[in-house]
Amino acid sequence: MTLTLHSAVSRFSGRTLWRIRAIVRRLAGAVLTVVVATFAVYAALAAAPGDPALALAGRNPTPERIAQLHQELGLDRPLVVRYFDWLSGLPRGDLGQSIVYRNSSVADLLGPRFGTTVFLVVYAAVLILLLGLLLGVLGGAFRRLNGPMAALTSVALAIPGFVAAPILVSALALGLGWFPAVGAGSGFTDQLWHLTLPALALAIGWCAWLAQITRTSLRAEKASEHVGTATGRGLPPVTVFRRHVLRNAAIPISTVYGLTVAGLLAGAAVVEQAFGIDGLGTLMLRSVSAKDYNVVLAVASLIIIAFVVTTQLVDALHTVLDPRLRTKGGRK
């Protein structure tokens, strides 16, 4: 086994080997981040005041009953052991039991809400990409639109989802009646219709951020010397913009978009609450007040994993976009 592996490895060129090593190192870093971060969540929840056994034991529990519950819940074992128990259940989709709903597993609670939240997040991500890029490119490409776009994004940047929600609801749902004010709907088109306002509310601030970064990086790139070279060679302005301005600005733009998407899942909780949508976010918030920490742990881990996976994808995209990252002599 080792032997075949070794000969397989030796057949790669040095460069491929370096790349594989770099990928492995990066993946290891990502896994480490997930483990450390979820452990931090686990430890924080375990340190929460109040004993879940007390809550379950009903009135006037005997010490024996408490001890029995502790054992049942696994609370008599060390924190690290419990954590790794929980971690080893992850690949099997075993997220533990809900403490509040005693006969349903955490996975059962998450399942139906997962679809709704993902729908909302993807919807918002698409809106952010389209609107953010459009506004940013308009502002970055045309000097006259720079000022107005800067003003527009500055204001939009300050509109959080929970403030956008009442504005959108009172204007588009209650005022004009175009969209429903609450609920998530069922079936694709119905969901699309129901989730348009939530997605907009969720998207607006991030969209402004992307537009701002797009606009400023396009302008910075336009002022760079190599764009002057391209112009000086008599290339048509459209070619210069596409090949030299947009292409190079794609690197910072993709970074910001990646961070945006990575943060959407957490932001969705607030918007779900504002629109009364029963999703992962509202589930987590409800579970916090109900002290149902297994559910909180599961959603929190999901948020962390989504973040790490997204940032890893962005990093991978960067190596594609920036040759300095994948070839010899490149810096950083």
Added chain:
Amino acid sequence: MTAVTSTPVTASPPSRLRRWRKADPVLILSVLWCALAILVAVAAPLLAPYDPSQTDILAAAQGLSAQHWFGTDEVGRDIFTRVLYGARLSLLGPVLVVVIATAAGTALAIAAVWFGGWFDRLLTRVLDIAFAFPPLLLAVLSVVLFGPGLTAPVVALAVAYTPYIARVVRSAALRERHLPYIESCTLAGLSGPRICVRHILPNVLPLVRAQAVTSLGSSLLDLGAISFVGLGIQPPSAEWGLMVADGRTALLNGSPQESLAAGFMIIITVVAFNMLGERLAERAEVRA
């Protein structure tokens, strides 16, 4: 300043005058609004026409009128009064968050840059992990540990913002660290702490300031969101994020004043902070 005996050559009066005349209106408006917001927060009892917690069932859910400029809420409290009082908690939170995060982030970053080596690598690694926690998630954990109120969200956001500030300051400080003027301070036998405090810190300070002001805006948004979902300040306190949530039932019944009034206060204040931060950042960049 170390240069006690020196006579600094600063901008002469005429050029300063010209700069003021040319100062952009957006900046002036932003500064004015921030000053006004602080004034309102401090002097709310003097300015407010009513008591913020005084209920009046007979005058509940009223629209805009001469008696109640922004109308009343479901239990008849004056919304205008509550908006004014709301400035107190709504601004206090962000200020606390930013002061803690800026101090911690800057200190960590400069220390990491100065000592370098494993300390710097460890810090970078920890920051990377910290970025994986969105503010709301930290707020959830913080509430679990400390219970709802002002403390939990402030602690959560201070923890959430420290890595951002540390990252920005670290890269700036790293740039300064390897410039000849810092090396020549080392060669002149000046001590490490002195170089950090007297040379590196002042040179990254414009950037820190810009970052801090911008963070005021975003922490106001985040704290508002945390209150809105019920993890922060609890009713019946007046706080803008909480007021947006309080107004939801009234909103669905067709009277959106409470949500909108508080919402617009948030938006305008954040715009003002952002504008101010942006201008400070531009200035910091010109200096660099």
Added chain:
Amino acid sequence: MSELLGVENLRKVFPVRASAGEPAGDLVAVDDVSFTLPPGGSLAVVGESGSGKTTVARMVVGLETPTAGRITLDGESREAARAGRGARKARARQIQMVFQDPYTSLDSRQTIEGAIEELLRAHFDWDAARRRERVAELLDQVGLDKRQGGARPRALSGGQRQRAAIARALALEPRLLILDEAVAALDVSVQAQIINLLTDLRAETGVAYLFISHDLGVVRQISDDCVVMHRGRVVEAGRTTAVLDDPQDAYTRRLLSAVPRPGWVPRRRATSGASV
């Protein structure tokens, strides 16, 4: 001949991290470099980029630790790296350095006077009047007036900033001043002023120069002896006049023939392209 600075078999190896197609390895920046400098002397280390000349200077001053070899000052070994406070200050009074870029070698938030005074305050127990007097003396020595002394670097030109940097380096009366390409970033007319200033200062104060440069013309004006470096090694050493008038090494000849001068015509030497 008495010796102020002695450098013996100096070597510096930088570890290189692995990158695409290249495993981790070592970069030998300086290899077996030796030279001596008498008190009040002026020695130039000449070379192109990548020759290791700046690394030599940084090792001598203590900003880098040699991988191997010995640096002595007045016959005493200079232990590199961070020593205690007293040792650090003692070292500071022996060797100072002037850097290439006048725009980054001064703290933009300090006036020139403030920058000099900071050093005096850290090293001497003088009262304010005495310090002021010394600052004025130093400014006068490098040709800066009172107004320029009170200004921040922003308000000064490149040449004036370099004068200020020299004044600051001389404040502690070091015995050796390392000039790392100290006139390379200046315009020709200003460069001439600084070269003359350096010549005068050496005559007045008896400070020794270790002059790092790529410019043979400047080297000729400012140094008594020179060491020519190429790819980390010394290829030729001797009296500056002798080396420049009658270069023995092929690389020195090549370097000398590439300097534009009246009647000079550029010529292609090799069909290079193999070097990355």
Added chain:
Amino acid sequence: MNSRPNPPGADPLVRVSHLRLDIPVRGEPRRVLHDVSFEVGAGVALGLVGESGSGKSMTTRVLMRLLPHGAATDGDVLFDGTPVTGMDRRALRRYRSSEVAMVYQDPRAAINPVYTVGAFLTEALREQKVSRKEAEERAVALLREVGITDAPRRMRQYPHQLSGGLLQRVMIASAMLTKPRLLIADEPTTALDVTTQEEVMAILDEQRRERGLALVFITHDLDLAAAVTDRIAVMYAGTVLETAASANLHETALHPYTVGLLASRPSTVDVKRLWAIPGRPVSAFEAGPGCVFTERCPFAQDRCRAERPALRTVDDHQVACHRAEELRGRITYEADGHADHQHDEQTESV
């Protein structure tokens, strides 16, 4: 010397006369060029020499019409008789793509880092509807001409994988690809080592001569300029102070600034105290109403301070100095750092 291909009276390839340029700095126009005049005949090389802030680089930007938004020019910039400042978009693009080419100071900044060397070289040709295959063949051939032996491999590499010297050769090759009539080189070797500088200059010079291109060569090094150009224009504070044949500029320099510049350059052959022009180079916007050099000129008189001298012909030079004839051959800069007339016949009227 007199290798001008243009018959007398015909238009030179480039004629710049009384060029003035203002560029907005924080919303206010700032003078960058006061009065720049020179001519470049077809196949002739002109060196524009000056210290920082002299406006030499900005002059090339005017020639390329690569100016920041809000820049205002006055005076004439003619290429082959056509005003460059008046070209419409289409004409300007044609002019840039096939009449003129530029080599920049810092090739690392001037070449887009995200494309390969091959893509950079063939881009302009591909835009002119040359097939990919042909464009690549021409690029490879040119890379060989500029001394890059393993051209096909280099074509596939990215700019950061090449050294500065190699990258500058790539830049020269790219300038030659579109077969321009005028080549502008803006301090092409300032960032390079001397030995690399010699190689690159030799290549640039050889390519230019073979193709009979006109050259505008920007540098701060008089000796370097003299080696590869026919004429030299010395610039200071946005003004051309003197133009002369490169071959004997050393002996015949008329303007006190030119003479001072020559005297302040340290030599590799002998040691003498350098004569240093006092003060610092000023920028165009700092200059007073008189001659831009008065502040630093040891020979300045009242007239020099009050009235700006125009460029006029003295011997075969053009010089902007009121006292050119009077001072001719008499300016020496002595070792003690003071400038004097050799035979001081008249007292200075200060």
